[in-house]
Amino acid sequence: MAVSYKKLFHLMIDKGITNAELMEKGGFSANIITRLKRDHYVALDSIEKICYALDCGVDDILEFIPEEKGH
Known part of the structure; x- marks a missing residue:
């Protein structure tokens, strides 16, 4: 399974927090x-x-993304 951190970056935007x-x-x-x-x-x-x-x-902050079969 792959992991996506898109939720983290959306949460940071919502909270107004920069990477730094x-x-x-x-x-x-x-x-x-x-x-x-x-x-x-x-x-x-x-x-x-x-x-x-x-x-x-x-x-x-993260979610698991099922990998496509056959790849």
């Missing part, structure tokens, strides 16, 4: 933001920091 503010609140590097934007794997501890910084749950 999220990095500062969460205590992680710009590399994590880049990985999120590309829907790449992000370690669970980073997901936890993001949820804590945004006061939200995991299901508020």
